[in-house]
Amino acid sequence: MTTISYPPKPSPGDRIAVISPGSGLPGLFPRPFELGLERLRKEYDLEPVEYPATRKMGSTPQERAEDIHAAFADPDIKAVMASIGGDDQITVLPFLDRELIRANAKPFFGMSDNTNLLAFLRNAGIVGYHGATVMTALGRPVAMSRLTADSLRAALFTSGEYELSPADRWNDIDRDWADPATFDAEPGTKPGAGWTWVNAERVVEGRSWGGCLEILGWLLMADREIPRDLTEFDGGVLLLETSEEMPSGTEIFRTLRNMGERGLLQRFSALLMGRPKTWSFEHPNSPEEAARYAEEQREAVLRAARIYAPHTAIVFDVDFGHTDPQLVIPYGGLVRVDGPARRITVAY
The missing domain is CATH 3.40.50.10740 (Murein tetrapeptidase LD-carboxypeptidase, N-terminal domain)
Structure with a gap:
């Protein structure tokens, strides 16, 4: 360990x-x-x-x-x-x-x-x-x-300790950094709907690991920086979020499935899923398309969890990753996920 x-x-x-x-x-x-x-x-x-x-x-x-x-x-x-x-x-x-x-x-x-x-x-x-x-x-x-x-x-x-809070308003639509007008006004924001909790009957506290799902997939394929002893992650808190490349629900499920087949996904007692980025310059989704993409991602995560980690506590739409605001989460540090109280506390 x-x-x-x-x-x-x-x-x-x-x-x-x-x-x-x-x-x-x-x-x-x-x-x-x-x-x-x-x-x-x-x-x-x-x-x-x-x-x-x-x-x-x-x-x-x-x-x-x-x-x-x-x-x-x-x-x-x-x-x-x-x-x-x-x-x-x-x-x-x-x-x-x-x-x-x-x-x-x-x-x-x-x-x-x-x-x-x-x-x-x-x-x-x-x-x-x-x-x-x-x-x-x-x-x-x-x-x-x-x-x-x-x-x-x-x-x-x-x-x-520091308690994280769900964003009242958030944004995932980028503006062109090459355009000086981009810096004349704050980004537009949308109302936040809070976090969504699954299997929230208990309190979990453990050390975090994870990050951008696409990068984790590459690390797993290259077999780099993945501990040989997976008991390292027992009882921990998995952090996952996706980038502006907006992987499909199928790709997300397959990556999580492979983590499950490796015996990794089921080690964690809680999963914090970052709010998905649903717009990019390559995929300028309408609000309806963005909502469908977010739902597709959530269903992919739930599908993998039902197979490999049915008892893991999951919190969706936590404000970390590629959307704005961007909460800072200690990586390898302690994270407490209090399901009954609907609270997330980190130790900085």
Whole structure:
């Protein structure tokens, strides 16, 4: 059983590394990136430090690994945050020095493709933080979402319990970062309908694992950062969410089915399913199409759960992942799912 611990937290005035382990999109879209850096300085009183590949499109896996090593090894850096996700961070993993990173443990914040690094850190015994990349959460036009800003502040600077709240309003429709008008107004939002609970008769508390479902599928196929001893996950809390690629219900079911066939899905006592992203530039769904997609995803999850994990507590539409707001959830840290009280509490 891996011993997992929380790394020391930064304090206001400290330096925070900003890296691009997946993609150098800050080089293509500087506006949301620089807005995010400004908010780190002004709203969180942290000084961001960039690295050679942070704004470099087409950087090699070795270059990105060198940035990760430099960020963790520098004693003046007190936390590390990803600029954005990507789609090939899995190629960086073989170049990472696990002992160097373990010896210099720091809070890391990221999501999407950064599921790779979060899983790596958990296996190194380090709690990471799922959520809050610079370009998405901090680079939101006009202002950060209140739920995002509050949970990020608590995750950055505190170590106590924090109760998550369902969003009153939310958004999953993107706007063009290349259009300056995008940053003149806040994104439009839709009313939230709260969380949906299944098998909510008991209280579950355990360490979390998971992340972006598509990335987890790749890790499982490549057999990377999946513990050999699956009892590591017994009684834990599984975090799952899907990206703007919007995998079909069939694909979601098959991925979960394969996790069940591997003996993995049934290990967890609770599943938090992130609110699905139902719109993308490639699939600009109407409200009716978006609702159908969300229902298709929910049914796929329930179908797999009925077969492999019929007693697992499930909470749908939790506000983490690729929608806005974006709650920060400790990865490898403790999560308490209180079904009778309909409450989710994390330990930062």
